[in-house]
Amino acid sequence: xxxxxxxxxxxxxxxLAKAFRNxxxxxxxxxxxxxxxxxxLSYVWTPxxxxxxxxxxxxxxxxxxxxxxxxxxxxDILAMIMVGARNxxxxxxxxxxxxxxxxxxxxxxxxxxxxxxxxxxxxxxxLVFAFPALLSAIMITAIFGPGAVNAIIAIGIFxxxxxxxxxxxxxxAIWPREFILAARAxxxxxxxxxxxxxxxxxxxxxxxxxxxxxxxGILAEAGLSYLGLGAQPPMPSWGRMLFDAQTRMVVAxxxxxxxxxAIVVTVLGLNLLGDGIADILDPKSRRQR
Amino acid sequence: MSLLExxxxxxxxxxxxxxKGMGISVAPGEIMGLVGESGSGKSMAALTVMRLLPHAARAxxxxxxxxxxxxxASEDQMCALRGDDIGMVFQEPMxxxxxxxxxxxxxxxxxxxxxxxxxxEAEDRARKMLDRVGLPExxxxxxxxxxxxxxxxxxxxxxxxxxxxxxxxxxxxxxxTALDVVLQAQILDLLRDLVAENRMxxxxxxxxxxxxxxxxxxxxxxxxxxxMEAGDTAPTLSAQxxxxxxxxxxxxxxxxxxxxxxxADTAAKPLLEVEGVTRDYxxxxxxxxxxxxxxxxxxxxxxxxxxxxxxxxxxxxGCGKSTLARMVLALDRPSSGAIRFRxxxxxxxxxxxxxxxxxxxxxxxxxxxxxxxxxxKVERLIAEPLHVLEKWPTRAERREMVAHALxxxxxxxxxxxxxxxxxxxxxxxxLSIARAIITRPKLVVADEPVSALDVxxxAQILDLxxxxxxxxxxAYLFITHDLTVARAITDEVLVxxxxxxxxxxxxxxxxxxxQSEAARALVAAAPDLHRAIARxxxxxx
Numbered sequence: 001x002x003x004x005x006x007x008x009x010x011x012x013x014x015x016l017a018k019a020f021r022n023x024x025x026x027x028x029x030x031x032x033x034x035x036x037x038x039x040x041l042s043y044v045w046t047p048x049x050x051x052x053x054x055x056x057x058x059x060x061x062x063x064x065x066x067x068x069x070x071x072x073x074x075x076d077i078l079a080m081i082m083v084g085a086r087n088x089x090x091x092x093x094x095x096x097x098x099x100x101x102x103x104x105x106x107x108x109x110x111x112x113x114x115x116x117x118x119x120x121x122x123x124x125x126x127l128v129f130a131f132p133a134l135l136s137a138i139m140i141t142a143i144f145g146p147g148a149v150n151a152i153i154a155i156g157i158f159x160x161x162x163x164x165x166x167x168x169x170x171x172x173a174i175w176p177r178e179f180i181l182a183a184r185a186x187x188x189x190x191x192x193x194x195x196x197x198x199x200x201x202x203x204x205x206x207x208x209x210x211x212x213x214x215x216x217g218i219l220a221e222a223g224l225s226y227l228g229l230g231a232q233p234p235m236p237s238w239g240r241m242l243f244d245a246q247t248r249m250v251v252a253x254x255x256x257x258x259x260x261x262a263i264v265v266t267v268l269g270l271n272l273l274g275d276g277i278a279d280i281l282d283p284k285s286r287r288q289r
Numbered sequence: 290m291s292l293l294e295x296x297x298x299x300x301x302x303x304x305x306x307x308x309k310g311m312g313i314s315v316a317p318g319e320i321m322g323l324v325g326e327s328g329s330g331k332s333m334a335a336l337t338v339m340r341l342l343p344h345a346a347r348a349x350x351x352x353x354x355x356x357x358x359x360x361x362a363s364e365d366q367m368c369a370l371r372g373d374d375i376g377m378v379f380q381e382p383m384x385x386x387x388x389x390x391x392x393x394x395x396x397x398x399x400x401x402x403x404x405x406x407x408x409x410e411a412e413d414r415a416r417k418m419l420d421r422v423g424l425p426e427x428x429x430x431x432x433x434x435x436x437x438x439x440x441x442x443x444x445x446x447x448x449x450x451x452x453x454x455x456x457x458x459x460x461x462x463x464x465x466t467a468l469d470v471v472l473q474a475q476i477l478d479l480l481r482d483l484v485a486e487n488r489m490x491x492x493x494x495x496x497x498x499x500x501x502x503x504x505x506x507x508x509x510x511x512x513x514x515x516x517m518e519a520g521d522t523a524p525t526l527s528a529q530x531x532x533x534x535x536x537x538x539x540x541x542x543x544x545x546x547x548x549x550x551x552x553a554d555t556a557a558k559p560l561l562e563v564e565g566v567t568r569d570y571x572x573x574x575x576x577x578x579x580x581x582x583x584x585x586x587x588x589x590x591x592x593x594x595x596x597x598x599x600x601x602x603x604x605x606x607g608c609g610k611s612t613l614a615r616m617v618l619a620l621d622r623p624s625s626g627a628i629r630f631r632x633x634x635x636x637x638x639x640x641x642x643x644x645x646x647x648x649x650x651x652x653x654x655x656x657x658x659x660x661x662x663x664x665x666k667v668e669r670l671i672a673e674p675l676h677v678l679e680k681w682p683t684r685a686e687r688r689e690m691v692a693h694a695l696x697x698x699x700x701x702x703x704x705x706x707x708x709x710x711x712x713x714x715x716x717x718x719x720l721s722i723a724r725a726i727i728t729r730p731k732l733v734v735a736d737e738p739v740s741a742l743d744v745x746x747x748a749q750i751l752d753l754x755x756x757x758x759x760x761x762x763x764a765y766l767f768i769t770h771d772l773t774v775a776r777a778i779t780d781e782v783l784v785x786x787x788x789x790x791x792x793x794x795x796x797x798x799x800x801x802x803x804q805s806e807a808a809r810a811l812v813a814a815a816p817d818l819h820r821a822i823a824r825x826x827x828x829x830x
Contacts, residue, residue, distance in 0.1 A: 178660040182724070185618050186674040187647040189640060200664045 018280050025276025031269025035262075039085040048076035050083050051234045059252045069254040071244060077255065080236040081262045087148060087237045088266070091230070092217030094152045096210055099159020104206060106160070107167030108198060111175060112190040122168070125161040133158035134223055141229040148231040155220045159213050166209045170202030204281040211274035215267045222263050238263050292317045292490040293338065293458055298350035300333055300514070302343060307333045308514040310350070315458060315490040320481070322505030322522065323494045324537070326743040327714065330514040331494045335460045338492075339377060340367045355457060373403040376451030378480075380463035382443035386435040392419070392446045393431020400453050418449045422479060440606065441472035445479070452483055458490045459483070465500065469606040469770040474814035477504055496743055498541045499816035502526055502825060510534055523825035526818075536745065541818050543748035544777045545755035558632060559593040560731055560764055561617065566590050566626030568612055586612040588788035589626070596731060597762040601775035601796065603811060604785035610768045613785070614734050617766065618652055619643055631731070647677045651725035655737035657717035661709035668705040671695070671724045678728065694723040698753060715746035719753065726757060734766045739774055751777050772815040776800055784808040 019025050047067075054074035062069045068077035106125075110118040137154035144150045174180065174197070183193050224230040225239030233240065238259045245255035291314040300308040307330045315321045325331040336342050338352060340359060352359040355374065357366065371377075379385040387395060396415035400406055406414070412431060419429060422445040435443055444464065451459055461480060465473035481504060484491045495501050501508055502522055509519040510533065518531040529535040567589055572581030587609045594600050604610045615621040617628060619635050628636050630646050638646075651674060654660040661670050671691045675682060682690065692702035698719040709717060718738065725733050738754070739747040755778050757763055767779055775782050775796060782799045784792040786807035792799060803809045 178654045178656055179662045181620060182652060182654065182660050182721075183662075183673060184620055185647070185650075185652045187640065187644055187677040188673070196665075197662045201662065 015280060019276070022276050022280055024272045025280060028269050028272030028274070028276050031265060032273050035085055035266050035269065036089065038082050039089050042079075042082035042086055046076075046079040046082050048079045050075055050079045050236050059248065059255070061252070062254055068258040069252070071241070071255055072248060072252070075236075077241075077258050080241060081238070081259060084236045084238045084241065084259070085262065085266075087225075087231045087235060088218050088221050088263075091148060091152050091155065091221040092214050095155035095159055095217045095220075096213050098153070098156030099163045099213060100206065100210060103160040103163025103165075104167040104199075107164035107169075108171050108194045110164070111168045111171035111198075112194050118168075121164070125164050128158070129161040129165075131158075134220060137220065137224055138227065138229060141224065146229040146232060148235070151221055151224045151230045154224070155217050159217070162213060163206065163209065166205060167202060170205045171198045174198045174201050204277070207281075208274050208278045211270050211277065215270035215274070218263065218266055218270070291315065292319075292355060293492070294351070294353045295334070295338070296351045298334070298337065298348065298352060300330070300337060300342070300346060300348045302333075302347075303345045306514060307346075308337075308348075311511065311514060311516055313492075313509050313516070313519070315492050317457065317490050318484065318488040319507065320484060320491045320493055320505045322501035322508040323492060323511060324496065324498060324501050324508060325511035326496055326537075326745065328513070329511045331511050332462055334511070335377070335462050335492065335494055338458075338460060339371055339375060340364075341371075369403070372399045372451075372456075373454050374457050376454070376456035376459045378444075378447050378451050378459065378461040378464045380466050382440055382447055382467060385447050386443055388435055391432050391434055392424075392429070392438070392449075393433075395446065396449050396453055397431075399450060403454055415449075415453065418453045419446070421483075422446070422449045422452075423475075424449070441468055441475065444468060444472075444476055448476070448479065448483070452487070452489075455487050456489060458492065460492045460494070462494045463496070464493075466495070466497070470772070470814040470816070471605050471810055473500070473816070480504070497816065498526070498537055498744065499818040499821055502818060502821035503816055510537065523822065523828070526822050527826060538818065540745040540748040542773075543744075543751060545748075545752045547755050547759065547778065557595055560596045560598075560631060561592075561594040561766075562627075562629040563590060563592045563613075563617065564627045564629070566613070566616060566623045566628060568609075568616060568621065569624045585788055587616070587623070590785075590788070590790050591626075592783060592790065592793070594732070594764055594766065597758070597764050598781065599758055599765040599767065599779045601767045601769060601779035601782040602785060603769055603772065603775050603782060604807070605770060605811070608785045609788040610785050611736055614652075614736055614766065614768050618650060618734055619646070644677045647674075648728050649731040651728065651730040651733050653718075653721045653725050653733060653735040653738045655741055657714045657721060657741060660721055661717065663709060665708075666705070667691075667695075667707055667709065667720060670709065671705070671720065671727055674724060674728045690727055691723075694727040697726065697757070698723045713746075715742055715750065718742060718746075718750050722750075722753060722757070726761065726763065729761065730763060732764045732766065734768070736768045737770070738767070740769065740771055747774075754778055770811075772800055772811060773817070784811065 057070050057074035058072050060066055060070045066076050066078070068081065070076055071080070106121060110121040136158065137151070140154040141150045171194070180193060180197060183197055221230055222239035222242070225237040226243045228243070230239055231237040241259040242256060245252070245259070249256055293315040295311065295313045298308050298311045311330070311334060313321065313323065323331050323334065333342070337348050338354065338359060340362070342348065348360055354370070393412060393415055396418055397411040400411040400414050401408065416426065416431060420426065424442060424445055435446070438446065464480065465476050468476060477500065480491065483489065493501060493504055505522050507520065508522045508525055510517045512533055517533045518525060525534065526538060529538055566587060567585065568587040569583045569585050572583050574580050590613060602610050602613065612621065616623050623636055627634055630650060633646065635643060635646050668688065668691050671694055672687050675687060675690065688705065691705050695702050695704055700716065700719055700723065709720065712720065739750050742750060751774065754765065758765060765779070767775065769775055779796050782794065782796045783790050784799065784805060784807055792803065792805040792808045799808060800812060803812045
């Protein structure tokens with residue numbers, strides 16, 4: 001009589017009910033939703049036009065007219081944060097997409113083949129992993145020129161080994177299971193088995209890693225645009241706003257506080273979301289609840 | 290005076306009633322057998338005595354151990370009792386030991402904690418205890434790690450930990466279920482000796498009636514949390530007054546009806562031929578430039594099976610029988626030798642060339658939990674082998690075939706829209722069989738297909754195997770360490786030992802008059818309910 005850990009009570013409503021009892025998940029989910037809503041809203045409405053400079057209103061503190069104050073060109077900070085969210089999310093999302101799209105098949109393939117192929121792929125992986133991501137991103141943007149697209153590619157490439165590793169580790173744990181053996185005995189090819197049996201069973205792992213990489217992507221994008229290698233003016237971006245605020249910290253602290261807060265809150269929200277998902281879907285933590 | 294006395298114990302876990310007014314007692318020096326099928330609450334009863342229940346559990350009633358009221362005792366009192374006066378042996382020796390600590394540390398840990406002995410003293414006592422359980426210093430120094438030991442050796446370490454402080458009561462929860470019959474006999478002997486030496490009380494929990502009969506002075510039969518019958522072992526089991534006792538005893542000795550038996554017909558072309566197959570595994574790398582010598586898992590094995598014939602491959606764990614099965618299924622390649630299925634060689638073929646052979650060759654695994662992808666519905670899981678058909682059936686045809694296969698194994702066709710976790714262990718094994726027969730194969734390889742099941746379920750599954758053999762003429766290669774299973778449904782038996790087949794012949798001949806050393810050891814160690822009851826009758830009168 002053993003207690004089985006891996007019996008999933010996996011009805012959709014069951015998971016949903018569990019999700020809404022999990023504080024981390026709910027908090028993270030709400031924050032992420034708010035940031036997303038803000039970014040989407042910015043397409044149809046912003047309090048002020050972010051490209052119009054109103055020198056008369058420059059470096060004003062928070063007020064009823066400008067909730068988060070204005071910058072040194074008189075642009076509304078709230079409006080800039082809203083538009084900047086668009087940029088941050090797009091860069092991070094596409095970068096995660098690149099990482100997953102290339103990394104997961106690579107990792108799954110390495111796990112399925114094993115032997116020399118696995119060894120070779122993973123050593124190349126280590127090589128890419130060995131470069132500090134931000135430094136290499138700087139190198140790439142320095143060669144191909146600054147801009148949002150190059151930032152996406154740079155961050156995306158460094159997501160690949162992360163996903164390849166996670167996918168490979170997860171797949172290696174699934175491969176020796178008996179249902180895989182049964183599928184092999186039924187004559188399925190390793191590609192088919194990877195798609196039908198392995199990937200669905202490591203999906204939660206990848207989902208959690210995805211939210212973490214998403215948060216890291218937002219940080220990386222902010223870092224790059226702070227260095228002037230990300231989205232170019234007049235397109236506002238959070239990192240750029242921090243850079244502009246740097247020299248005016250003493251006279252106009254709101255210029256740094258609000259974009260900084262935006263980054264912190266977004267990353268926090270995504271991390272909570274990832275933690276929450278891991279908790280909900282992990283059978284081990286499930287039993288204790 | 291009883292050592293352990295449980296009266297009117299009721300236990301609920303999150304609304305589910307696990308135990309209902311259960312009672313049991315153990316006297317010093319006595320072996321009490323607690324028998325029940327999975328879900329009967331026997332492990333929970335043991336955990337109640339240790340007060341190691343899950344947090345959501347609520348227990349009422351009276352549990353007294355050596356004059357102490359267990360249910361009212363403080364956590365400090367319990368810590369003093371656990372490991373010192375009450376020892377526990379668990380089912381799974383793989384997970385009951387800490388993999389990063391040496392066996393010496395793990396045995397000495399309890400001694401130091403409870404007796405306040407110095408490290409040197411504790412290690413000295415740990416050494417003596419390990420010697421006692423049959424792990425002598427020369428081969429098993431204290432510095433060994435659990436992964437360096439085999440399953441049986443690990444279970445000896447677990448017993449050494451449990452008995453190191455000479456507890457008054459030892460609770461053994463399915464201590465031999467994960468071991469093969471020869472190891473099982475050795476571990477049971479060890480437990481019996483330890484009980485006699487120290488006048489320990491032993492609460493032996495098992496689903497295996499034969500094991501309990503051989504060991505226990507008294508027996509308690511539990512079902513759905515209620516005691517069905519309790520009393521001295523021999524009279525209880527020979528009279529079988531309670532219907533459930535009778536049902537359990539009959540299920541343990543069940544032999545399915547098989548009117549037709551197929552014996553190897555030398556004239557007909559054999560279905561499966563294995564010729565001189567050998568499988569080597571490369572030795573583990575022990576340093577950068579050196580490898581351990583290769584391990585020969587299967588050594589020059591030849592066998593042949595006729596269509597419709599049912600053959601058992603028996604042997605102790607690690608004898609290479611599962612490796613052989615994998616090679617027969619073309620899931621592993623032999624290092625040398627050839628395997629022919631229906632006259633065609635299957636060794637060294639590509640997956641595409643194997644498709645026709647795969648249609649006629651299916652597999653049933655031991656673990657009904659692990660052999661299904663938890664994220665797919667039954668319809669897809671059972672239809673999986675259809676993939677090798679020449680023509681991929683339409684969805685309607687597929688559902689039709691799945692429904693038919695489910696019907697054949699005694700399940701409802703509405704079950705195809707459920708997930709595997711919605712089924713019990715026995716039902717899942719039926720699903721496994723449904724998956725195996727959906728392509729109408731000629732050969733099914735079954736690797737310990739009933740050893741994870743309760744006795745009554747096991748009897749049903751054996752019946753199902755037998756009836757499918759009769760109805761569809763499927764040949765079986767049964768891999769098992771359980772001789773009752775071999776006897777129940779096979780015509781021929783092959784005894785495997787250290788990679789070689791050491792004996793072969795008709796099942797009854799081999800099992801009644803084993804010739805080889807390995808076969809004799811297996812037969813002698815196998816628990817047999819008839820024999821055990823007869824012996825008990827003599828002893829207890």
